Each structure stands twice: as C-alpha cells, then as structure tokens.
Amino acid sequence: MDFQLNEEEQAVVEMCTQFGETEITPRIRELEDAHELPRDVLKKMADLGLLTMTISEEDGGSSLGPLAYALAIKSIAKADAGLAVTMSVTNMVIEAIRKFGRPEQYNKYIPQLASGDMIAAAFALTESMAGSNPMEMRTKATIDPNDGDYFLLNGEKIFISHGDASGIIIVMAKTDPALGGRGITAFLVEPEDEGFAVGKKEEKMGILTSSTVSLNFDNCRVHKSRILGELGKGLNIAFSSLDSGRIGISAQAIGIAEAAFEAAASYATERFQSGKKIIEHQGIQFKLADMLTKLNACRMMLYQAVSLKAAGQPFTQEAAMAKLFCTENCNQITYDAIQVFGGYGYIKEYPVEKYYRDARINTIYEGTSEIQKIVIGRGIMNSFSQ
Ligand SMILES: Cc1cc2nc3c(=O)[nH]c(=O)nc-3n(C[C@H](O)[C@H](O)[C@H](O)COP(=O)(O)OP(=O)(O)OC[C@H]3O[C@@H](n4cnc5c(N)ncnc54)[C@H](O)[C@@H]3O)c2cc1C
Numbered sequence: 540m541d542f543q544l545n546e547e548e549q550a551v552v553e554m555c556t557q558f559g560e561t562e563i564t565p566r567i568r569e570l571e572d573a574h575e576l577p578r579d580v581l582k583k584m585a586d587l588g589l590l591t592m593t594i595s596e597e598d599g600g601s602s603l604g605p606l607a608y609a610l611a612i613k614s615i616a617k618a619d620a621g622l623a624v625t626m627s628v629t630n631m632v633i634e635a636i637r638k639f640g641r642p643e644q645y646n647k648y649i650p651q652l653a654s655g656d657m658i659a660a661a662f663a664l665t666e667s668m669a670g671s672n673p674m675e676m677r678t679k680a681t682i683d684p685n686d687g688d689y690f691l692l693n694g695e696k697i698f699i700s701h702g703d704a705s706g707i708i709i710v711m712a713k714t715d716p717a718l719g720g721r722g723i724t725a726f727l728v729e730p731e732d733e734g735f736a737v738g739k740k741e742e743k744m745g746i747l748t749s750s751t752v753s754l755n756f757d758n759c760r761v762h763k764s765r766i767l768g769e770l771g772k773g774l775n776i777a778f779s780s781l782d783s784g785r786i787g788i789s790a791q792a793i794g795i796a797e798a799a800f801e802a803a804a805s806y807a808t809e810r811f812q813s814g815k816k817i818i819e820h821q822g823i824q825f826k827l828a829d830m831l832t833k834l835n836a837c838r839m840m841l842y843q844a845v846s847l848k849a850a851g852q853p854f855t856q857e858a859a860m861a862k863l864f865c866t867e868n869c870n871q872i873t874y875d876a877i878q879v880f881g882g883y884g885y886i887k888e889y890p891v892e893k894y895y896r897d898a899r900i901n902t903i904y905e906g907t908s909e910i911q912k913i914v915i916g917r918g919i920m921n922s923f924s925q
Contacts, residue, residue: 547604548604551611555610558618559617560618563615567569567607567893571621574747576625576704577622578658580748586655589626590626590632590659591653592607593783599649599650605786606845606849608787615794616653617797617798619745619792620794620795623790623791624791625701628659628787631780632708634651635767636727636893639767647707656706657707659701661700662780663699663702663708665696667695678693678713678756679712680724683860690712691760692761693756694877695754696710697739698751698754700750700775702751708727708730710727710728711726711774717770720774722775723773723777724772725772725773725777727766727767728756733758734756735754735755735759736754737753737780738752738754738755744899770904783848788865790865792901795894796894799875800876801870803838803876803879804891807879826878826879837864844857861876870902874884876895
C-alpha cells in the first residue's frame with residue numbers, strides 16, 4: 540500500500556488546515572459558547588467545496604477521491620469536531636442521494652450544497668425507542684387518503700445532527716410495518732414540507748458547534764417522487780450510508796486525537812517539573828509514545844477502509860473496524876493528553892479539555908462500539924460458516 544499523498548490530497552490537507560487555523564481556531568470559544576451551528580463558517584466551507592466531496596466534478600461536486608475526503612474531515616476536525624461532523628453527515632447524505640436517487644433528485648440538491656445556498660443535509664434514523672435497532676422505529680408513512688400521490692409521515696426522530704439547519708433530510712419511515720426491515724422506506728423531506736417541525740434542541744457535552752434536535756412529523760405531506768430509492772429499501776440505504784459515514788467518523792476521531800497528541804507533545808517539551816522538561820520524565824515519554832503508536836495504527840485502519848472504498852470493493856467490515864478502533868483510541872488519546880497537561884489540561888484556557896469532550900460522542904453515533912462489533916462479528920460468521 541502506498542502511503543504517500545498525491546499532490547491533490549496534499550493540497551486538500553493544506554487548504555483545510557489553513558482554513559481551520561484562520562477561520563475556526565481563533566474563534567473557537569465564541570463559536571462553542573454560542574451553542575449554534577456556525578452558518579457563516581459552513582457557508583465558507585461550502586464555497587471551498589467541502590460539503591460535496593463525495594460527489595464527482597461531473598455531477599457538480601468536488602470529489603478528489605475517498606482519501607482526500609477523509610483527510611479533509613480529519614483536518615477540519617483538528618480545528619473543530621462539531622464542524623467536521625456537519626461536513627461528514629452532509630457529505631454522507633448527498634452521496635446517498637447521488638447513489639440511490641434519480642437525476643431530478645440529486646440535480647436539485649447538489650448545486651445548492653455546492654453553492655452554499657444550502658449549508659447542511661441531515662439523516663434521520665434514530666427514535667426514542669429505536670436507537671441501535673432501527674427496525675423498532677415507529678415513524679410511519681401512509682398514503683394520503685385524499686391524494687394518492689402523497690405520503691403522510693407521522694412520528695418523531697431524535698438526536699438528529701443539524702436537523703434544524705438542513706435543506707434536505709433523509710427520513711426513514713415504515714411504509715409496511717408487517718414486513719419489518721423490508722417495510723422501511725427512505726424519504727427526502729424538505730423543511731418547508733407541511734407537517735414538518737423542528738422540536739427539542741439538546742444541550743450537549745461536546746461537539747458544541749453541531750446542533751442536535753428532534754424532528755416532528757405530524758401528517759407531514761411528502762410527494763411520492765421524493766421517495767429515495769425503492770419503496771421498502773430504506774434500510775439498505777441506511778446501512779450503505781452508514782458504511783461511508785463510519786469512514787467520516789473515523790477520520791474525525793483521528794483529527795481530534797492528532798490535535799490532542801500534538802498539544803500534549805508540545806506542552807511536554809515546555810513544562811518543567813523537578814528540574815527538567817516533563818518529556819524527559821520517562822513516564823510522560825512512554826505515554827506520548829503509546830499515544831503516537833495508537834494514532835498511527837488508527838491512520839492505517841482508516842487508510843485500509845478508504846482504499847477498499849476507492850477500489851469499489853466491499854468495505855463494511857473494514858469501516859466498522861476503523862470506526863471501532865479509531866473512536867475508542869481517540870477517547871484514550873484525549874484522556875492521556877489531559878494527563879500530560881496535569882491540572883492545566885482540565886482548564887478551558889488550554890485546548891485539550893475540548894478534545895476530550897469532543898472525543899466522547901464518537902463511540903456512540905453512527906453505531907455504538909458494541910454495534911460495530913456486531914457488524915464485524917457478522918462478517919466473521921459469514922466468512923467462516925460452511
Ligand atoms: C450528538 C448526537 C448526534 C446524533 N446524530 C444523529 C443523526 O444525525 N441521525 C440519527 O439518526 N441519529 C443520530 N444520533 C443517534 C445515535 O446514532 C444513537 O444515539 C446511537 O445509535 C445509539 O442509540 P441509543 O442512543 O438509542 O442507544 P441504545 O441503542 O439504547 O444503546 C444503549 C447501550 O446498549 C448497547 N446496545 C444496544 N443494542 C445492543 C446489542 N444488540 N448488543 C450489544 N449492545 C447493545 C449500546 O451499544 C449502548 O451501549 C446522534 C446522537 C447523538 C448523541
């Protein structure tokens with residue numbers, strides 16, 4: 540495997556790093572304290588093509604391949620994981636619309652995201668009684684008795700990232716509850732749709748620049764032309780989207796971990812205790828060595844999943860392994876970074892407490908670590924069953 544970045548990938552890293560250093564990091568306290576999605580920053584990210592990196596140039600996007608995309612997410616996450624998750628979910632949603640949608644569907648939304656007229660796209664699967672197991676969802680879509688061309692959606696989705704700022708939302712609903720998983724359909728819901736409302740906005744521990752809201756559907760009228768893919772194939776779309784999404788979350792976790800490691804290594808060369816720099820104490824040096832080794836292993840896991848995706852090969856198991864490994868290690872690395880900083884690490888004036896807060900969600904959304912193990916385990920069973 541070739542680990543050298545090509546010129547385009549290198550340029551993407553430089554562009555995103557510079558964007559983070561100039562547009563995000565200097566304002567990060569202000570952006571976090573606002574507890575709002577920073578629309579102005581997202582607009583600039585759209586202008587740079589960061590919201591359509593999973594769409595080819597031919598289709599109006601800015602794709603330079605899956606590795607360039609993962610590197611872009613990682614580089615933005617180094618500055619702020621909240622913005623990186625908006626970028627990741629938006630790219631995941633538009634990729635699904637391109638992959639499963641009809642031309643009139645993706646030709647409507649891609650230009651809006653590319654121009655920044657739309658600053659986010661959302662994915663609504665989770666419900667209060669259906670988290671890890673989406674088959675238990677209660678949101679239903681039934682044919683409008685007054686007009687057979689429309690569906691009426693009823694139910695509530697919770698914990699939806701930037702559901703309050705998205706111009707398009709993929710919503711999963713049961714069209715035939717008797718069929719279980721095969722009775723779930725994906726709908727393209729727009730915020731202007733009759734019967735759609737944004738509900739509770741959550742207060743969170745981390746990723747404060749990403750909003751997390753519930754969405755209410757009260758006889759929400761959606762034309763049948765806004766079914767994404769085929770009737771009853773929603774769960775396939777959800778699982779396929781999450782495979783790609785997990786690459787994004789792995790990259791995000793690596794970005795946070797990289798930022799935490801660099802902050803810790805740099806602090807360790809400046810801070811003196813007992814007459815020497817703390818990096819000269821073997822206990823701290825070994826901790827940094829462990830952090831960097833884990834970080835490097837995370838990069839390899841991500842590269843493997845990305846290279847399979849780029850080659851058009853199945854990558855479900857590799858994406859699940861990357862997400863499991865990168866997100867768990869991201870938590871450990873940010874924990875250790877605070878330890879290297881000592882008491883200062885716990886203080887907001889220093890950067891590592893944010894990394895620690897932002898790390899925590901990664902083992903939970905887009906499938907918890909336990910669910911990744913189920914996905915990996917299922918792959919093992921399939922491979923070894925006679
Ligand atoms: C900030 C944030 C943003 C989010 N963004 C989105 C979004 O944009 N769109 C969206 O649809 N959802 C989103 N989610 C929801 C997220 O994906 C779910 O929270 C997650 O899938 C877990 O579901 P749950 O919270 O209901 O936990 P549960 O499913 O209740 O799980 C609780 C615990 O039980 C474990 N568990 C559950 N089932 C099993 C099993 N079969 N075997 C072993 N262990 C199991 C879990 O791993 C977990 O540890 C978001 C959540 C948060 C907090």
